[in-house]
Amino acid sequence: MNSLKTATLRFANLATAATGACKRDFARSLWHMTKKPAELTGDHVTVLNVHKPSLNCTCGCNVHTKGERELVEFLAEEIIAERKVQKGKTVPTTLEGFSVQLTGAEVELVKQSDKEKVVITFNVNHTVDSEDEPEINPNADKPEMGEMRSKPQFEVDVIRGNSTLSFTCSYLEGEAQEGEYNDVFSIDEMCIYEGEWHDKIYAVAGDVLDGYLYDLLMNLLEEKGISNVFVEKLSDLATAHEHTSYIGLLEKLSKFSTNAK
Template sequence: MAAPRHFSSTAKMMSVTPELQQALNREIEAEQQLSKDNLQGSVAPTFPGFAVTTKEAEVRLTKKNGNEDILVVFNVNHSVDMDEGFDDEPSQAVAPVPVALPPFTVEITKGDQRLCFHLELVPVDDQPEEYDFRVEEFYVAPSAKNGNEDVPSEVYASSGKYIDPDLHDLLFVRYLEERGLDARFCKTLVAYATHYEHSQYVGLLDKIKKFISM
């Protein structure tokens, strides 16, 4: 019969917490320096004409346009593709900041109806740091009531892929541009989302550091 294994009592008493705290401190400092070098530190980009509110990972932009209430909502969770473009320049002296491209929704409310668009951000070919949007889905739904923004399941929604080209230009481009949702808006959204996602990541590291220290 094999003899039982004996474990060191010293090993049992060792905790990973001090080493983890040090690693978290290093990562937080490195990310804060990255923000300072590449993202203007704690100063987030602004959206001209829109009021901005945030709650954890969600960002909401609101503004009035005549008799319309315009709402833009996006969430920075999983908005960064860490594999995108990171192998192109491995010898960079300064680490690149991963760009956040969150999907977003636009709701234009008039009276008891709202015109809704679900959109994806896409880079503009051969124009670095320029972005456009692609409409994935659009529909008309009852306006939100008493804070309930859910869309009834019976509301018909159409894909943005198969719309008539003329209607695409009028509804998806010019109609939204008239309401401030243009190429400049897309560029600002990407810059803001990138800055905000990074701040949320640093905040998460800080929360973990505080949690393991309790």
């Protein structure tokens, strides 16, 4: 799914909240976009009930605007729905020997040994996509939705003393066919430098590397713990953190609108 469709999944309900099509099973659903305000049944017209937020401010003040009241009412339902989808999923403090550190949207995983330190870093912003297109059937109660997954680009730094071997990696699209073996991720770029990184350091793109050298570098990453299985678990971690962050954003938006003066 491209970025435009992803944006549609996430913001469709917020854009239509004021007109009433506003409850997502997983708040990033296309289902309500397929609903019509009325359906013809023979010679009769069946009008669908449309939710209209109350115009009375629940806190009893005369300060909040109509838009803020409607937004707060919608968010109250939306947060509950997202928490149900979350089902208690939390970001682990460790993953396959790596310690996990969260700083806002940034995630850092570190594994230290006597000889070297391996550091993985990524940001969950703008990383959510649906694995499958929703099959929208106007005669069905609900379309089949693909799972929302976070698959961020990530950096892998292998640090030995003052030297750093650095990889930029990305998730690959598609699934392996039966009898085939495909990597879950690829090396986008590789560089090695002394001290701190700066933009004058030479880096080579993964797709121009010698094929055998590329395979050897992938084997090296696997030896450092960056295997296909690990990278799948990394996506699970990123997905949990992105979803938690999304719920937190909704809660902050609700608080911001509620506390308007």
